[in-house]
Each structure stands twice: as C-alpha cells, then as structure tokens.
Amino acid sequence: MRTPLLFTSCIAFFITACSSSIPYEEREEIRQSIDDESEQLIEELAEVYPEIHAQLEEAEGYATGVMSNIKVPLVGGGTGIGAVYSNVDDSTTYIDLYRYDVGAGLGLSSYRMISILDTPENLEKFSKGFSEPSWGTDWNISTSGIETEKLYYLEDSEIPTYLVFESSASAVGSARLMSVSVNEELTETGVGNAKFANHESTTEKSSPQWDRPLPFFAQDVVDKGFSLPLPFGISILYAETKQDMTITNLEAGMSFIDSEQTTVPINSVTFDNNYSHSKTPQLKIDAWIFPFMNVFATVGKVNGMAHVEFESDGSVANHIADNSLRCNPLFPGAEPGKNCDALSKATGWGPKGLDVDLDGWNYTIGATFAAGWNDYFLAIPASVSYVDMKNARAEELVISVSPRIGKQIPLKGMSSVDVYVGVSYLDSNLTINGEHYINNIPSLEGEHIDYKIEQENIDKWMGLVGASYNFNRSWAIQAEYGQNGSDKRQFVSSLTHRF
Incomplete structure (x- = not known):
C-alpha cells in the first residue's frame, strides 16, 4: 500500500486539475491518472474485501474519488475529483466533488472512496451531478488504513461506499452538503468556460460529445475544436x-x-x-x-x-382659430365668441x-x-x-x-x-x-x-x-x-x- 505522503501528492495534483481550466493537451494524462487511481484502489480494497469485484460487476456502475477535507470548530469543507464508470454503456464521466460542513469538531483528513451504484437512479444521479444535505459524524482514525464501516449515507437510501483514509480525522455533529458535478473538460462534453463559442482545441485526439438539445449543429462545431456555453x-x-x-x-x-x-x-x-x-x-x-x-x-x-x-409666437393659437x-x-352652428377673438389676437408665450x-x-x-x-x-x-x-x-x-x-x-x-x-x-x-x-x-x-x-x-x-x-x-x-x-x-x- 502506498504511503500517505505519496497519496497526499496525488490529491494535490488532482485538486489542482479540478480547480482550473485544463488545456486539451493535458486532459488525457489527467484522465489516465484518475483511471489508474481507481484501479489501484479496487485492488487494495480487494485484499480486505474480496467481494468487491462481484459487487462492481453486478452494479449499474460505480463512482470513485479522492477527497481532502478540513474541519474547524464551526465550519469545514473539502474538494476532490473522481469518475463514474457505467456498466450499462461502458462510459466514463469525470466528476468534481465538494463537501461543506457546519458543526462542532476539529479535523483534517484525506481519503479515497468507491461508491457502489447499485440502482439506475444512483448511476444517473452521479453521472448528471447533484447536491444532497445530510447529518452525521466523521470517523476517528489515527493511522492510515481501511475503515471497517462500509456504508456511507449520502441521501435517504444507503449507498455502499468503501473508504481508504490517508490521514487522521475527527469531527462530531456535522451537518453536511455533498455536491457532485460533472467535470465538463475531462469528460469532454464540449461545454467551455467562455460565454461564446470559443475555438481552443489544438489537437485531434479529443472527441467531445455534445448531448444537449441546443444549439442546433453543435456537434459539428465541437468536432472542429470549439467549446460552447451552456445553452x-x-x-x-x-x-x-x-x-x-x-x-x-x-x-x-x-x-x-x-x-x-x-x-x-x-x-x-x-x-x-x-x-x-x-x-x-x-x-x-x-x-x-x-x-x-x-x-x-x-x-x-x-x-x-x-x-x-x-x-x-402666438401663431399656434391664431392658426387654430383661423382654421376652426x-x-x-x-x-x-359656429360659436365665435370671445374665445376665438382671444386666440386670434394671441401673442404667444x-x-x-x-x-x-x-x-x-x-x-x-x-x-x-x-x-x-x-x-x-x-x-x-x-x-x-x-x-x-x-x-x-x-x-x-x-x-x-x-x-x-x-x-x-x-x-x-x-x-x-x-x-x-x-x-x-x-x-x-x-x-x-x-x-x-x-x-x-x-x-x-x-x-x-x-x-x-x-x-x-x-x-x-x-x-x-x-x-x-x-x-x-x-x-x-x-x-x-x-x-x-x-x-x-x-x-x-x-x-x-x-x-
């Protein structure tokens, strides 16, 4: 098993990749690193939980991620990056992970995780992105190792989740908001950061797939190296x-x-x-x-x-009087009277x-x-x-x-x-x-x-x-x-x- 120092370096690399715009020429390397990380994690867990291979094969898919969290007395949070692997169509969706905490306690932790997506609903939720509040406590771990509790609650139903902690953590009574969003660049959906269609590709290795209803002919320009804004x-x-x-x-x-x-x-x-x-x-x-x-x-x-x-000069009144x-x-039926006289002699204003x-x-x-x-x-x-x-x-x-x-x-x-x-x-x-x-x-x-x-x-x-x-x-x-x-x-x- 790798040392905590090595894994901490990987987290720093992944977090940096997740928090900035990623050039086309660097994306394949980052995707490969995430895939290698996921395979390594599965093999490590299989040494303690041999049934994990069968679980992954029978599920609709699974999600992996690396997270780094910090907790101070009242607030905390964490960021990470990972991937969702679908057994339905063999697709991979790369995701950004965010966590926000409010509650008592102190802590600093970094961990890897695999969530077994055993229903179509859970697979779709992770693949599309979501935010879910929850309430719970963090685990207390003093050395690197595999957490014995394998259920981690992200919503009302239980999603089997394996965790491998790389550093100690301690927190109690924490209200959480867990957020998963699609990393549009690593997944190559064709969505970019610019407000307008922006030509940015300098390589032919990328193959983004536009899956939104608009704009028309989006895939044609995405294939030519353009990224598009949300429609x-x-x-x-x-x-x-x-x-x-x-x-x-x-x-x-x-x-x-x-x-x-x-x-x-x-x-x-x-x-x-x-x-x-x-x-x-x-x-x-x-x-x-x-x-x-x-x-x-x-x-x-x-x-x-x-x-x-x-x-x-008064001619406006004269004009109306003369033409009325x-x-x-x-x-x-005319009624000239004094009003017409006054108008015809008006000197204006x-x-x-x-x-x-x-x-x-x-x-x-x-x-x-x-x-x-x-x-x-x-x-x-x-x-x-x-x-x-x-x-x-x-x-x-x-x-x-x-x-x-x-x-x-x-x-x-x-x-x-x-x-x-x-x-x-x-x-x-x-x-x-x-x-x-x-x-x-x-x-x-x-x-x-x-x-x-x-x-x-x-x-x-x-x-x-x-x-x-x-x-x-x-x-x-x-x-x-x-x-x-x-x-x-x-x-x-x-x-x-x-x-």
Missing part, C-alpha cells in the same frame, strides 16, 4: 439611459374649440433642451439556437421622464418646460451573433424594443446594435473576467401625448391645449466599455457603461444564470 440563460438586468432628444411633428388642438379634441400639425413652435431619462429593471431569457447565434427576449418596468421645452369651423361665422412621466413596460426581442478564438471574442447584439407607457400617454420604439470585441482572462478555478470595448448604435423614437394648461390668457384660465409630439435621440452612436466576472460556467455578473460627450450616457448591469 439556456436567465438574467436580471438594470439599465439607465439619459440622452438628448430632438422634437418633430408637433400637433396641437384647443379642447374648448374642438369638442372632439383633435390635433392639427403646427410648425410655429420652437423647442430646445429636450431630453429623456429612463430607468428600467428587466427580466431576460435567452437560448443559443445555433452555435454562433443566441436569441433573447426581455420584459421590464420603465420609470423616468421626458423633458420638453418650447415657446410660441366653430370660429367661422359663416359656418352653421415664452419658454415653457414640461416633464412627462414615463411609466410603463418595455418589451425587447433580439439576437447576438458571436464567436471566440483562444479566449478573444467578437459579439454583435442587435435588438428591437417597444415601450408601452401607462395610460397610453407615450410610446417608444428603440433599435439597438452594439458590436464589441474583448478577451476572457482566466482566474482561479472556473472563474474568469471578460473585458471588452465597443460601440453602440441606438435609435430611439418616442411619441408623447399630453396637455398644456393656459395661464396667461384670463379669458381662457383653466383651458388647455392638447398636443402630440415625436422625440428622436440626437446622438445615435456612443463608445462603450464593459466587464463581467464569471463565477463559473453557470453564474456571472456584468457591468457596461457607454457615453457620447456629455449629452448621452447609459449604464447596464446584469446577473446571469446559465443552464
């Missing part, structure tokens, strides 16, 4: 945008002149210092339909305001500022076209958004295209940082309906002008920078900032889960 995603986003706007197509009408309150085009009103400022939390879902094409949809709540400043049938004494509340819902559909090469990537998201404001007082159509180029920087374990720069094209068209109450004409106090205007953003292009921190293949946070001078600014942040 589905759900995100929580927050976007804040402020931009200057230009006003066009003003229409206005007098509520007391036209009983139907219709508006007519007006060309005699000038506008200045117009902008919109919106804040939008959103929920996003997405899927990689093709290896280089992701489609997404979002829904969000819009809060903000549109600021409009305008002034008139009610002000024409030759028209049957100075600058007026209106703040229109933007309160409604945002709906977006779009697609991202992206690909990577050795951790560099190019991504081009394009989307169309419709904003439906509450009470139908404003509605907006937004078209956006944001090409960006960046690089993924690997960190410890499965974590990484993406940094990128790019440009954004955003075309926003906002239609606002509202009223302006008249206060400077005594005879018209309390009356109002109905109006309709269209706003369009002035600066459609802006530069942007962004970064995301990827905790692992499943979780990431992102922040992005864009600006064009002092007139246009945008900030976007998100939390994403992929599966």
Whole structure:
C-alpha cells in the first residue's frame, strides 16, 4: 500500500486539475491518472474485501474519488475529483466533488472512496451531478488504513461506499452538503468556460460529445475544436439611459374649440433642451439556437421622464382659430365668441418646460451573433424594443446594435473576467401625448391645449466599455457603461444564470 505522503501528492495534483481550466493537451494524462487511481484502489480494497469485484460487476456502475477535507470548530469543507464508470454503456464521466460542513469538531483528513451504484437512479444521479444535505459524524482514525464501516449515507437510501483514509480525522455533529458535478473538460462534453463559442482545441485526439438539445449543429462545431456555453440563460438586468432628444411633428388642438379634441400639425413652435431619462429593471431569457447565434427576449418596468421645452409666437393659437369651423361665422352652428377673438389676437408665450412621466413596460426581442478564438471574442447584439407607457400617454420604439470585441482572462478555478470595448448604435423614437394648461390668457384660465409630439435621440452612436466576472460556467455578473460627450450616457448591469 502506498504511503500517505505519496497519496497526499496525488490529491494535490488532482485538486489542482479540478480547480482550473485544463488545456486539451493535458486532459488525457489527467484522465489516465484518475483511471489508474481507481484501479489501484479496487485492488487494495480487494485484499480486505474480496467481494468487491462481484459487487462492481453486478452494479449499474460505480463512482470513485479522492477527497481532502478540513474541519474547524464551526465550519469545514473539502474538494476532490473522481469518475463514474457505467456498466450499462461502458462510459466514463469525470466528476468534481465538494463537501461543506457546519458543526462542532476539529479535523483534517484525506481519503479515497468507491461508491457502489447499485440502482439506475444512483448511476444517473452521479453521472448528471447533484447536491444532497445530510447529518452525521466523521470517523476517528489515527493511522492510515481501511475503515471497517462500509456504508456511507449520502441521501435517504444507503449507498455502499468503501473508504481508504490517508490521514487522521475527527469531527462530531456535522451537518453536511455533498455536491457532485460533472467535470465538463475531462469528460469532454464540449461545454467551455467562455460565454461564446470559443475555438481552443489544438489537437485531434479529443472527441467531445455534445448531448444537449441546443444549439442546433453543435456537434459539428465541437468536432472542429470549439467549446460552447451552456445553452439556456436567465438574467436580471438594470439599465439607465439619459440622452438628448430632438422634437418633430408637433400637433396641437384647443379642447374648448374642438369638442372632439383633435390635433392639427403646427410648425410655429420652437423647442430646445429636450431630453429623456429612463430607468428600467428587466427580466431576460435567452437560448443559443445555433452555435454562433443566441436569441433573447426581455420584459421590464420603465420609470423616468421626458423633458420638453418650447415657446410660441402666438401663431399656434391664431392658426387654430383661423382654421376652426366653430370660429367661422359663416359656418352653421359656429360659436365665435370671445374665445376665438382671444386666440386670434394671441401673442404667444415664452419658454415653457414640461416633464412627462414615463411609466410603463418595455418589451425587447433580439439576437447576438458571436464567436471566440483562444479566449478573444467578437459579439454583435442587435435588438428591437417597444415601450408601452401607462395610460397610453407615450410610446417608444428603440433599435439597438452594439458590436464589441474583448478577451476572457482566466482566474482561479472556473472563474474568469471578460473585458471588452465597443460601440453602440441606438435609435430611439418616442411619441408623447399630453396637455398644456393656459395661464396667461384670463379669458381662457383653466383651458388647455392638447398636443402630440415625436422625440428622436440626437446622438445615435456612443463608445462603450464593459466587464463581467464569471463565477463559473453557470453564474456571472456584468457591468457596461457607454457615453457620447456629455449629452448621452447609459449604464447596464446584469446577473446571469446559465443552464
């Protein structure tokens, strides 16, 4: 039997392999080491438990692993790596092992294990990955040897498990969470660490097998050396945008002149210092339909305001009075009266500022076209958004295209940082309906002008920078900032889960 020092060195090697991105050219060597470790463990156990060979042959499969644990008075944990060998289809799935402890006690242990997967359910669970809480105590072992207790409880049912401890351990009353996850790189599923399809293979020896429903044609690009992200995603986003706007197509009408309150085009009103400022939390879902094409949809709540400043020389009122049938004494049923006289003699008003509340819902559909090469990537998201404001007082159509180029920087374990720069094209068209109450004409106090205007953003292009921190293949946070001078600014942040 090997010495504890030798086995401790193996654990350090395996843990290092399990906690970092593994290059293609190193994977076969690591897989072979795990397989050799498993065979060696079986032979060692067979010297004490000869029946283990029959158990392994009759079972659906078995799982092996090496673990290293540490326990302090209240918390503890461990990591390891192993493999699941299926007797059903002779496949091998390489796995990462994690354990988290809460409870009284002290301890430091390292051990090897074999779990007999005697049911199809247990084989599938270990092959797909799982997390299970449990309660129990650790064994007290003072020297290297084989633990006499062969049942180890990971869930409600008992899974026969052989353990070989390489160092002493002691803990009592520990609540545990045991987690098993597929090591995508060693198993070669084609799933990578990058957010986009990333070409990283430099050898023809690898043969990943993509077994997920999406994207279509995934196996074709995986065979060419690309790794792919997990196909589905759900995100929580927050976007804040402020931009200057230009006003066009003003229409206005007098509520007391036209009983139907219709508006007519007006060309005699000038506008200045117009902008919109919106804040939008959103929920996003997405899927990689093709290896280089992701489609997404979002829904969000819009809060903000549109600021409009305008002034008139009086011709807006003159125009309405001159063209209103009610002000024409030759028209049957006309009521010229003092309102028409006041309007025809109006001298206008100075600058007026209106703040229109933007309160409604945002709906977006779009697609991202992206690909990577050795951790560099190019991504081009394009989307169309419709904003439906509450009470139908404003509605907006937004078209956006944001090409960006960046690089993924690997960190410890499965974590990484993406940094990128790019440009954004955003075309926003906002239609606002509202009223302006008249206060400077005594005879018209309390009356109002109905109006309709269209706003369009002035600066459609802006530069942007962004970064995301990827905790692992499943979780990431992102922040992005864009600006064009002092007139246009945008900030976007998100939390994403992929599966």
